[in-house]
Amino acid sequence: MKTDSAVSKTQHLLSLFVAILALALVLRGPLTGVGPLLQNIQLQLQISSTLAGLLTTVPLLTFGLFSIFIPRIAARLGAEQMIFFALWVLTLGLVLRCGGGLFLLLTGTALLSCAIAVGNVLIPSMVKQYFPLKMGLVTALYALAMNVGGAAGSALSAPLAHDNLWGWRGALVIWVLPALVAMVIWWLPFKAANAIPRAAVRSRPVTVHLWRNPLAWQVTLFMGFQSFLFYSTVSWLPQIVAKAGVSATEAGGWLGLMQLVMVPTNLLIPIYAARLKQQHWIGAMCGVALILSVLLLMSPWRSCYLPAVLLLGLGISGAFCLSMMFFSLRSGSVTEGVLLSGMAQTCGYLFASVGPVLMGALHDIIHSWFPALWLMLFAALVITVSGWKAGQDRKLSDFQK
Numbered sequence: 001m002k003t004d005s006a007v008s009k010t011q012h013l014l015s016l017f018v019a020i021l022a023l024a025l026v027l028r029g030p031l032t033g034v035g036p037l038l039q040n041i042q043l044q045l046q047i048s049s050t051l052a053g054l055l056t057t058v059p060l061l062t063f064g065l066f067s068i069f070i071p072r073i074a075a076r077l078g079a080e081q082m083i084f085f086a087l088w089v090l091t092l093g094l095v096l097r098c099g100g101g102l103f104l105l106l107t108g109t110a111l112l113s114c115a116i117a118v119g120n121v122l123i124p125s126m127v128k129q130y131f132p133l134k135m136g137l138v139t140a141l142y143a144l145a146m147n148v149g150g151a152a153g154s155a156l157s158a159p160l161a162h163d164n165l166w167g168w169r170g171a172l173v174i175w176v177l178p179a180l181v182a183m184v185i186w187w188l189p190f191k192a193a194n195a196i197p198r199a200a201v202r203s204r205p206v207t208v209h210l211w212r213n214p215l216a217w218q219v220t221l222f223m224g225f226q227s228f229l230f231y232s233t234v235s236w237l238p239q240i241v242a243k244a245g246v247s248a249t250e251a252g253g254w255l256g257l258m259q260l261v262m263v264p265t266n267l268l269i270p271i272y273a274a275r276l277k278q279q280h281w282i283g284a285m286c287g288v289a290l291i292l293s294v295l296l297l298m299s300p301w302r303s304c305y306l307p308a309v310l311l312l313g314l315g316i317s318g319a320f321c322l323s324m325m326f327f328s329l330r331s332g333s334v335t336e337g338v339l340l341s342g343m344a345q346t347c348g349y350l351f352a353s354v355g356p357v358l359m360g361a362l363h364d365i366i367h368s369w370f371p372a373l374w375l376m377l378f379a380a381l382v383i384t385v386s387g388w389k390a391g392q393d394r395k396l397s398d399f400q401k
Contacts, residue, residue, distance in 0.1 A: 028150030032150040067345040080193035091176055137275065150234075216340060222383060230352075235360075257309060294373055
């Protein structure tokens with residue numbers, strides 16, 4: 001018969017598991033919903049493609065600039081407390097983003113991006129801390145929930161903008177509802193964490209110098225170029241395929257399909273990878289799938305685009321899941337994992353932030369998407385190499401002198 005302490009621990013883990021999934025649902029949808037609406041936003045606000053690219057670059061810059069501070073703040077406040085407050089900020093940002101012109105649009109985007117960055121950095125380490133024996137399964141379900149939310153944002157934003165009186169603003173502000181639900185669900189973990197004195201929570205000291213560690217940089221490159229491709233794709237894929245007569249609504253549906261294709265990958269790869277000592281073949285195959293997808297997008301034939309979108313979904317989702325797993329698999333402690341996550345997401349997202357703006361600028365200058373596609377091909381090659389290296393059975397401490 002279980003003791004009260006065992007029952008209480010089980011209830012806490014269950015509430016935390018549900019809270020993690022609720023948070024995951026709102027980590028991508030508020031961002032992926034922007035891509036299919038970019039043309040509408042450009043027309044209504046009278047802005048260029050380069051400036052429109054800022055709507056997807058601001059989140060990446062925010063992720064990069066803020067992620068490095070998250071481990072230190074979480075060490076003071078606690079992970080559960082920081083995520084709970086981040087959900088308040090997320091809700092505020094979602095409201096401000098739809099409240100007026102370009103200034104409020106960018107300000108709200110920056111705020112909600114700060115909140116999303118908190119979840120990006122802290123959730124992988126919380127999975128390692130609270131679910132060490134089910135790390136692959138919980139990571140799989142977490143990634144699945146993220147991509148379900150992302151698919152909903154991509155597939156529903158254009159139809160919602162068409163069918164409501166507020167246009168693109170109405171399609172984006174609807175994400176306030178799941179954010180509020182997540183906030184309510186996070187109350188229990190927040191309350192339980194507050195009951196533990198901060199003096200009782202001690203971090204294991206970290207002796208690894210991440211910024212001089214080759215393995216840390218391999219994980220960072222893998223994470224960064226995966227993000228580069230994902231955010232460039234959700235920003236510009238509708239306009240890239242428009243050259244073959246694909247409408248914005250149909251392209252938005254393809255983006256949703258791309259993220260639905262991620263479902264089996266999200267479920268299988270983390271569970272399978274957690275059972276292996278080395279994941280280098282998985283990392284390399286993700287890169288190969290992305291190389292093939294970009295080559296198909298370079299084709300002038302519309303029939304090649306759907307297979308390209310499916311391969312993009314498989315490659316990006318596989319690389320994303322492995323990135324989340326690498327934070328735990330390549331670190332020797334929870335604290336080390338948080339710091340690796342912060343470093344990889346800081347550098348990775350800062351690099352990825354170049355993608356949407358650079359692709360938009362290249363198109364404005366050359367009036368063709370081919371230079372942008374060559375850029376995507378280069379990113380896929382880097383993912384292949386860094387995935388092979390980061391997937392080898394090594395720890396950060398192995399490179400410590």
